[in-house]
Amino acid sequence: MARHEIELDLEVINEHLFRELVAAYLSGADEIAIQSRARLPGAALAVVQTFLSRIGTGAVHEERAGQIVVRGMDTFDSHEFSSMTCHLGEAVLERLRLAGSDPAIPIAEGQWEVEDDPIDRWAWAVHRQVIRYWEGRRPEGWAEEGRIDPIRWLETSRALERIGDHATAIGIHAGRWKATQPPESERTLLAAFHGQACDYLTSTLGLLGETRISVTNSQLDQGEALRETARTLVERLLALREGSPAASPATVVALGWVLHSLERVIAYAMDIAEVGLDHAVAVPSHVSSKTPSFYQGHERRKPKR
Numbered sequence: 001m002a003r004h005e006i007e008l009d010l011e012v013i014n015e016h017l018f019r020e021l022v023a024a025y026l027s028g029a030d031e032i033a034i035q036s037r038a039r040l041p042g043a044a045l046a047v048v049q050t051f052l053s054r055i056g057t058g059a060v061h062e063e064r065a066g067q068i069v070v071r072g073m074d075t076f077d078s079h080e081f082s083s084m085t086c087h088l089g090e091a092v093l094e095r096l097r098l099a100g101s102d103p104a105i106p107i108a109e110g111q112w113e114v115e116d117d118p119i120d121r122w123a124w125a126v127h128r129q130v131i132r133y134w135e136g137r138r139p140e141g142w143a144e145e146g147r148i149d150p151i152r153w154l155e156t157s158r159a160l161e162r163i164g165d166h167a168t169a170i171g172i173h174a175g176r177w178k179a180t181q182p183p184e185s186e187r188t189l190l191a192a193f194h195g196q197a198c199d200y201l202t203s204t205l206g207l208l209g210e211t212r213i214s215v216t217n218s219q220l221d222q223g224e225a226l227r228e229t230a231r232t233l234v235e236r237l238l239a240l241r242e243g244s245p246a247a248s249p250a251t252v253v254a255l256g257w258v259l260h261s262l263e264r265v266i267a268y269a270m271d272i273a274e275v276g277l278d279h280a281v282a283v284p285s286h287v288s289s290k291t292p293s294f295y296q297g298h299e300r301r302k303p304k305r
Helices: 014-026 044-055 082-099 108-115 118-135 149-178 183-208 215-239 249-282 284-292
Strands: 003-007 033-036 059-064 067-071
Touching: 003 014, 003 082, 014 033, 014 044, 044 059, 044 067, 044 118, 082 118, 082 183, 108 149, 118 149, 118 183, 149 183, 149 249, 183 215, 183 249, 215 249
Parallel strands: 003 033
Antiparallel strands: 033 067, 059 067
8 A cells, every 4th residue: 555644844834735635645755744743734624624625535534633644546547548538628628618608607717727627636536547557556457558658648637727728718808798788799600619629629539539540640730720719819809999999908918818718728639649649659550449539748759939
């Protein structure tokens, strides 16, 4: 059993404790002991409970004056990489689509920040599983997937986690932009581009089991075209206002942030397409039926602009 110990002083910064708990979980620990030479700070248990809620697994096994022991963090340890990445991708896509929706009751900005637990949960589960895999602690029945380099699933999960962050930013800044009462022509154009970004991510995730190099290259070309569109869309949107009162600074700033995040969504989706290309190059096309795909983090080809 892999055990991680966290030594606390009387004064503890809650965020620091939470970060170390997450790091211990990602390292593959089966047991985490939070302990102090004296009595544990009063906030320690609350931080532990928040941590357990965020990872969606585990429980306090033992609690006494100077120690809290957490065990049972194995709910996701039997999942295959493709299954976990599928759950993560679905959570991110749902978040991204919601960010581009136009609900009758606007979503409060603070709500966007607190409702991304499913994304973090699956991204952390993939990271944890990769570490355990490298240490030889893989579940039984992984003979087929065991031939696949787990690093591609880690790269994909990190890209998806970043897309989730940008989906949150889109939701927040789109709400601010809509509050400025933009004309319907702007709303229609931006909604159409947001839909293209969602469709691009969906099709890119489908490449994770692809073995045809031409298909992955075509997807990367499409991503470059979409990113170029994102760079020029601000000018196109503001041009629609010719003859109308000039857009306020708040409108321009909010719109700029939305388009920036949409461009980053496409860029991170291209990272996933590159993972698919790497796999297509490494795996002969005749074994595609044995390759897990999404439906069963970094731009390396070009410098960032």
